Amino acid sequence: MFNQPTDLKWDEIDIPHSNEFSLTQWISESDMTDDEKKEDPQFFVRGGYLKTFTYHEAWANFWRDTDKANRQKFLDLPNFDAKIFEEITGIDVNMPETTETVDEVIEINGKKYKLMEEE
Numbered sequence: 001m002f003n004q005p006t007d008l009k010w011d012e013i014d015i016p017h018s019n020e021f022s023l024t025q026w027i028s029e030s031d032m033t034d035d036e037k038k039e040d041p042q043f044f045v046r047g048g049y050l051k052t053f054t055y056h057e058a059w060a061n062f063w064r065d066t067d068k069a070n071r072q073k074f075l076d077l078p079n080f081d082a083k084i085f086e087e088i089t090g091i092d093v094n095m096p097e098t099t100e101t102v103d104e105v106i107e108i109n110g111k112k113y114k115l116m117e118e119e
């Protein structure tokens with residue numbers, strides 16, 4: 001794991017889930033921005049559109065939406081390497097905590113995303 005051998009078997013590892021990871025998301029008409037409506041003038045026929053995310057945007061969404069316990073499972077994987085994880089996901093897990101009421105801020109392709117814990 002993380003380019004290193006491990007003696008652990010799959011069933012011995014607390015594998016994090018990736019249920020919320022998605023490269024697409026349905027955006028209903030009521031949630032569309034004015035710019036999105038201009039870009040897709042036929043949105044009203046479907047009642048919205050299917051938004052496509054880049055791989056790193058999808059990871060940012062996943063990391064934001066998954067709970068803190070599941071994020072910790074990633075960090076606890078055998079041989080976890082923050083640099084390799086960032087190469088794969090675009091997420092810098094070493095970014096300093098913010099004093100705002102968010103759990104984490106990540107930067108992907110020059111854009112900063114606030115990851116908030118859902119209450």
